[in-house]
Amino acid sequence: MSENLEPSFVKQLQENQNIIHKICRLYTSGEDAHKDLFQEITIQLWKAFPKFRGESKFSTWAYRVALNTAITLYRKSKRNIATVEYEGRQHFTLDIEYNYEEEEQLKLMYKAVYQLNDIEKALVFMYLEDKDYTEISETLGISEVNARVKMNRIKGKLKKILNPLGV
């Protein structure tokens, strides 16, 4: 791999790193696992980078590689493998108009999303990221119509998890 690719890659990744953080947040729990997956995605992006010719935006390309790594390549390791340490953790913004009820609902919602399977999480992730169904279908390799249908089913599933008795 040529040396001069490195600075360009590192710069673009640094600017777009929130994509990876968000995927890590959805697919892992705990700080160590988050770092572990972040590192693996970074390695996979770097390995695939020589093939990236800038036909699409770096971020679009990174979404795909990062999601694929989380869904297919990542092996959850129980032991803490040697990851590069970086300081601190996520800081949640404190809303001034703190709404207790909304906060509770959010907590439940996050919990419900964690119960979904890998593919369902990917759909929810792209939905939260305001990706259109064309991009969702192209990323996952499913038809656009069926991506829509699936998303509606996932909404139904989430509702059921939140309210199992259907009251």
Add this chain to the structure above:
Amino acid sequence: MKELDLLKKDWKKNAASFEQVSENEIYKMIHKKSSSVVKWIFIVSIIELGLGLVLGLALSFTKYDEKNVELIKHLGVYGYYIAATVLLYAVILYFIFKFYTMYRKIAVDDNTKKLISTILKTRKVVKQYIAFNLSFFAVFFIIFGGYLFYEGYLEGASKNGVIHPEMPLNIALISFIVLIIATAIFTCVFWLIYKLIYGILLKRLQNNFEELKKIDL
């Protein structure tokens, strides 16, 4: 769904709140080794592909094989034996080549369904290879094991003073059945170990592939 809208709002609000990784840390990360499942699949596959090769080579260097060769020459089927050996290695090499080309096709920037499908197909090559190897060795053991037992029996009998020794049908049958059962057990154990490794490596991929296929059904 109003909860999902609420989640979206919060998701966007928190997007900027991740502790940022510095460029320096990214530099360090890209020089770390990957621990991805594809890497494990590659390592395990190479071991499995190599095992057949090593087993075949080891067998051909043993005394046991020398004795066989004498036996085969004596029987006048040496030509067939060489042909079978050449065929075995040709097939093994074909599998290794096929595995390598499939492995090269794994691209992390393909769509998810295609990526998983390529990985599973790559493993399928190894699966066919293992099945081929096991059946080859099973047939080999049954034929040669049976023949060696037969020869040994006759030799033993003539040492004991029998002039025209012959193996009674019941002994022939029983020994043949025992040999088949032993080979079957050996093959099954091997296959189970293989399946176990296969399962550990690919369970999650297979589940996700099924899920993706189900969406388009």
